[in-house]
Amino acid sequence: MAFIDYEYYIGEYIGTPIPPEDFALLAERACDIIDCITSGRAGKAAEKGCKKMISAAKKAACAQTEYLYSLGGTEYLGITGKELSREEIGNAAISYKHEKGVSYLGVPVSGLALMYLACGGLTAKGL
DSSP states (O other), X not given: OOSOOHHXXXXXXXXXXXXXXHHHHHHHHHHHHHHHHTTTHHHHHHHHTOHHHHHHHHHHHHHHHHHHHHHTHHHHTTSSSOXXXXXXXXXXXXXXXXXXXXXXXXXXXOHHHHHHHHHTTOSXXXX
């Protein structure tokens, strides 16, 4: 279950606008990723009320949501069934370069999200 909502994302985190219809799905996946990286401690912190950890987990989830959106949102997650690497219209074509960045179990992770988690004491050594 997502531990951020659109109101928090726009109002407190002051995130880049994401269409509300895409936000819920991306936030859910981002929270899953953050909870996995923290071995469940992010979700438990939200349940226990640890303010420093809750703040770090929420900011990390927002950063990860933005990152997933910047990678292509639901298309990137494979929801639409198409993977965009090249598009052609007539004589014009565009290729998308996927940068190699930080990943966890093959899933790309926002460096900003990892910074928030580290500041909140939610990451393991070496991550």
